[in-house]
Amino acid sequence: MNKDEPSAAAMPFRDLKGVVGTLEIGAALALVLAAGDIALALDENGVISDVSVSADDMPDLSGWIGRRWEDTVALDSRPKINEMLSSPASETPGRWRQVNHPGPDGNLPIHYRLVDLGEGKPRMAIGRDVRAWASLQQRLLQTQQSLERDYLKLRQTEARFRLLFDMIADPVLVIDAGTRRITAANPASYQLFGAKPGSLDNRDLANVIGGISRDDLIAALGGATATGEHCQMEVSMGEGEPPMTLTAMPFRQDSGRQFMIRLSRDNASADDASGRRPMADLIERMPDAFVLTDAKMQIVTANSAFVDLVHGSSKEAIAGQPLGRFIGRPGIDVDLMRKQLDDHGQVRNATTIVHADDAIEEAIEVSGVKTDAQGGHYGFAIRTVSRRVRDLPSADRDVPRSVDQLTELVGRMPLREIVRESTDLIERMCIEAALAYTSDNRASAAEILGLSRQSLYSKLHRHGLGNLIGRKDELS
Known part of the structure; x- marks a missing residue:
């Protein structure tokens, strides 16, 4: 029910006098109180001259007698009272309007309808107690706010899960237990399979991992579903590549079963990776710049000295950028070094320049190596020569000596x-x-x-x- 409920189409009695003309005063009062819980008699100035209450749980309203009707309501309800009092007299009662009466126990919400009793007679305000309805409305509002808070917590939890999911170094996929199709994959998975973002969605896991038997996969996942425990199996990622361990953990989501699939190297590889951590820390701390690129000469990572050398804002900002953007003459030096590395596996003390985003150029020496893996990576150690030249004793001339x-x-x-x-x-x-x-x-x-x-x-x-x-x- 709306706060201001519109009146239904008026349809008076065909024989009004025959119905109510002979009513006694008591019957008339009972009729009035049956229409509502309270009745207010109002004079022509809107002052309450009398009050009648039929509900047992209503507070004492005798203090309203002699007060203006609008003075008994809250400030936000006064425009409604003034609108009802200023409306022209009519044989048809006006529409119901909700107003709030302030009291010691809180607001008293009442739905009022103003009835004209005839010229020269007081008007009657019939009121219905809607505290129960207002309580239900308040509970509905509180429930809605609680749902919104729960939804916000769910969104925050989902955001944290997505952040953790994306930051995991190992490839992790979520698949449907029934169809074995991928529903989610983290960036490490796309990097492992050399796939574009989003291209793994809805693909069959057995088709994505080439070195796995569909029957073996179905058997392993079926066993995990039956026991509710994780299962492991070894999968081949291709010729010359070390095998990986596939770990599948079943879980329920939206009344359905799914699997969290994790691909990881064996323990020896893990130990080897932990042994490389001191090396990575030393590279990060070395004073000379170091940068690692992929087979396309795009930067994978670099140490802080390289970031400072190219005047970059952070490692993340330069990751994925082509090395030629920062090193050498465009289209010349980096390509020459790449050819030298592809042919001989290393390059020593190649002289070129570094150009930062702020257009400052500086002479450098570059030494590089290439990994033996197929499609491998390139590593470059970079040292500035301008500082070294400035540190040498000043010569008598600027031209070369040999x-x-x-x-x-x-x-x-x-x-x-x-x-x-x-x-x-x-x-x-x-x-x-x-x-x-x-x-x-x-x-x-x-x-x-x-x-x-x-x-x-x-x-x-x-x-x-x-x-x-x-x-x-x-x-x-």
Whole structure:
């Protein structure tokens, strides 16, 4: 029932006088009280002149006599009282309106209908006690709030389960016990089978794991269903791959049976993995950068030094990115190193550059290895050479001193720049040889080089050879 229940279509008695015209006062009062639990007599100003109560459990309402009707109700109910009192007189009673009367024991909810008794006569407010209905409504609201809280807890539990499910390092799948089809799989499962996210859903487990017999799988799962305990079986993941242990644990969900399937390596592999933990910790702490990529040269993981080197925000932010985004010239250096690794299994001290997201470039040396597994991984140790060069004693010049140093420039600058560097190298070496041959006599050195003394002076100044202060007389 709504708070403001609309009235039904009016249909008065055909012979009203014959029905109620001869009613005595007591019968009329009984008729009024039968229509409701309380009756309020109201004058033309809306002041309560009298009160009649028929319900035994109603509080004492004698204090309402002489008060305005709207003063006996709560603030939010006063507009409804004013609306009923201001409505024009009618032979048909108005619709029921719910109002609340404040009291020492809480609100008293009443449904009122205003009845006009005729011109010059008081109006009658017939009221029905709806405390039981309001209590049911309150219980319904509390039940709804409880359901919403339970639903929120369920969603939070589901979110925690999903987070834990996704973070498990071992491949874990959930399958239907009847059809043996996959209903859920964690990211480690997709990585193990080389499948795209979502592509394992609704697939038969025996078809996904190639090295397993359908009959053996049905027998193992059937035994686990009968006993209610987990079962284990060894499965082959392919040629050259170590076998894995399949553990199936039955459980119930939505009145149906399902299995939690876990694939793991044997204990020897687990011990080997635990033995690699100190190695992983050392790699994380080493000052040189280290990065591990997959067969497509996409970053799998890296240590903190590599993250700092490329000015990344975190390891997670650079995971999955192509190595060529950070190392070497686009499409050149990384491809060359990959070919070298595929052919020889390792690369030593390859000189290239690192370019971070903030466009800062720095010279580096890269050493790398490749694993022997099919489709394997690549590991790279990276060391910056700019810091090492800055730490060396300052040289008298900026050009290379040998052919070996010239060849190291390949990949770091264009051929045109390398040719210019080689020209400077040859010129410097010839000038140094001439000065050594003439015992540092600049005039004789200029003559055997076929240069004017002023030209030799200019080249000495450009190459930073010797202390020319106080020696200009030798060139004059």
